[in-house]
Amino acid sequence: MSYPKAMEDLIADFMKYPGIGRKTAERYAIFTIDKIAQEDLDGFASDISKIKQDVFPCPVCGQLTDINPCQVCSDPKRDKSVIMIVESPKDAFSFERGGTYNGLYHVLHGVISPMDGTGPEDINLSSLWPRVQEKKIKEIIIATSATQEGEATAMYIQRALKNLDILTTRIGYGVPVGGNLDYADDQTLTKAVENRKAY
Amino acid sequence: MSYPKAMEDLIADFMKYPGIGRKTAERYAIFTIDKIAQEDLDGFASDISKIKQDVFPCPVCGQLTDINPCQVCSDPKRDKSVIMIVESPKDAFSFERGGTYNGLYHVLHGVISPMDGTGPEDINLSSLWPRVQEKKIKEIIIATSATQEGEATAMYIQRALKNLDILTTRIGYGVPVGGNLDYADDQTLTKAVENRKAY
Numbered sequence: 001m002s003y004p005k006a007m008e009d010l011i012a013d014f015m016k017y018p019g020i021g022r023k024t025a026e027r028y029a030i031f032t033i034d035k036i037a038q039e040d041l042d043g044f045a046s047d048i049s050k051i052k053q054d055v056f057p058c059p060v061c062g063q064l065t066d067i068n069p070c071q072v073c074s075d076p077k078r079d080k081s082v083i084m085i086v087e088s089p090k091d092a093f094s095f096e097r098g099g100t101y102n103g104l105y106h107v108l109h110g111v112i113s114p115m116d117g118t119g120p121e122d123i124n125l126s127s128l129w130p131r132v133q134e135k136k137i138k139e140i141i142i143a144t145s146a147t148q149e150g151e152a153t154a155m156y157i158q159r160a161l162k163n164l165d166i167l168t169t170r171i172g173y174g175v176p177v178g179g180n181l182d183y184a185d186d187q188t189l190t191k192a193v194e195n196r197k198a199y
Numbered sequence: 200m201s202y203p204k205a206m207e208d209l210i211a212d213f214m215k216y217p218g219i220g221r222k223t224a225e226r227y228a229i230f231t232i233d234k235i236a237q238e239d240l241d242g243f244a245s246d247i248s249k250i251k252q253d254v255f256p257c258p259v260c261g262q263l264t265d266i267n268p269c270q271v272c273s274d275p276k277r278d279k280s281v282i283m284i285v286e287s288p289k290d291a292f293s294f295e296r297g298g299t300y301n302g303l304y305h306v307l308h309g310v311i312s313p314m315d316g317t318g319p320e321d322i323n324l325s326s327l328w329p330r331v332q333e334k335k336i337k338e339i340i341i342a343t344s345a346t347q348e349g350e351a352t353a354m355y356i357q358r359a360l361k362n363l364d365i366l367t368t369r370i371g372y373g374v375p376v377g378g379n380l381d382y383a384d385d386q387t388l389t390k391a392v393e394n395r396k397a398y
Contacts, residue, residue: 004265006253054205
């Protein structure tokens with residue numbers, strides 16, 4: 001007895017997603033058959049087949065959007081002199097939830113990672129260079145993660161921008177707000193001390 | 200800026216699955232748009248909308264199958280005097296991979312769990328009772344998990360069967376084969392000692 005072919009196909013579909021291994025995919029396939037109503041499966045099927053038509057990267061900043069240009073790029077109230085560079089669409093959405101940043105974004109859709117064979121040409125950088133040439137741009141905030149890849153990407157961008165007359169900044173590192181020092185690692189604690197501020 | 204509506208719909212679809220929370224669903228939705236080809240999305244959509252037509256519980260044993268009755272129930276070489284009761288289709292597939300069990304299965308598609316409001320009538324038990332009345336049945340192996348719910352389910356079935364002249368057994372508990380004793384919990388070790396065998 002092996003899984004029926006249609007189940008194997010569905011298992012393979014789920015396994016395309018990051019972090020979904022064989023066993024998890026099997027559990028999802030069984031859950032699909034056992035627990036989800038046909039009506040909801042038809043909805044899922046329709047949502048997934050049309051998602052790329054409905055939602056696409058903004059041609060200006062790369063953020064995922066269903067309007068062109070995206071909500072932020074087309075908002076006259078945003079400060080168009082600042083661009084924050086983020087790795088993922090999620091990061092821009094997170095900063096928006098924070099609610100205080102009022103500039104523009106540039107979404108890389110990845111990081112430079114020689115280990116994974118991802119070079120500068122594989123992320124959304126080509127559309128960044130014409131943006132930073134615009135006279136109105138005064139500051140570029142690099143908000144990549146504090147990972148090795150995030151740092152390498154930040155350094156690459158910072159070097160590429162250094163001959164332009166633009167303030168280039170990196171977001172602050174330290175102990176997370178609400179975070180217990182017990183759970184902070186040594187490097188975070190070191191950065192937190194380096195980035196200390198006088199009262 | 201909030202996620203486009205089509206993304207919210209897809210996020211909600213993913214969140215129907217067990218263990219997929221909001222953040223994971225967001226990551227999957229972004230991955231769907233950024234990394235999966237339209238052709239593969241169309242395949243996924245087609246697989247998911249027709250899975251319940253192609254694969255269904257065997258009317259005899261409850262195992263998921265694309266033939267009626269399932270491969271095991273319709274195999275003349277299987278020992279039809281033994282039925283192994285399992286919680287999930289996965290478990291029956293796992294025992295099949297083991298390759299030594301040659302009897303039939305009965306798949307419950309769940310466990311009795313008063314905490315979750317799942318009673319005996321909510322799992323595939325109604326089709327078990329006529330099966331065990333058949334004269335040819337000599338043994339029922341209860342192979343539910345060693346969890347509280349699995350034990351409660353095993354006890355419920357064992358009580359329901361005790362007036363029938365059938366050998367009812369429970370699978371063995373102990374230290375997993377290849378398992379390091381360091382990682383075994385106290386209850387498993389206690390069971391392992393109870394279930395010891397003479398050389």
